[in-house]
Amino acid sequence: MVDRDFEIVTVTDLRFERILNRAGWPMTRIGEAEQIGRTVAVAGIRGHIQRERRSCMRLRATLRLFGGACEC
Known part of the structure; x- marks a missing residue:
């Protein structure tokens, strides 16, 4: 895996935003949260991050707890 910014x-949705925060991948919100169907959604940016194996593995482990998957 090549490291790059x-x-x-x-x-x-707000639940996944919390998962990202717990995994150490916080994002900066763009605008206000909006109701979309039965969920509340937010737009955000996680800028200038370095693709590191450790961060990716932490995100994968966190997502597994919630039944999700991640390709890094």
Whole structure:
């Protein structure tokens, strides 16, 4: 895996935002939270992060607890 800087821009629900925070991948919100169907969604950016194996493994482990998957 090659380490390099990149940005992630995402729209996600509040629950997944909390998962990202717990995994050490906090994001900066863009605008206010919005109701979309039965969930509340937020847009955010995680800027200038380095793709590190340790961070990716931590995110994968956290997502597994909630039945999710991640490809890093």
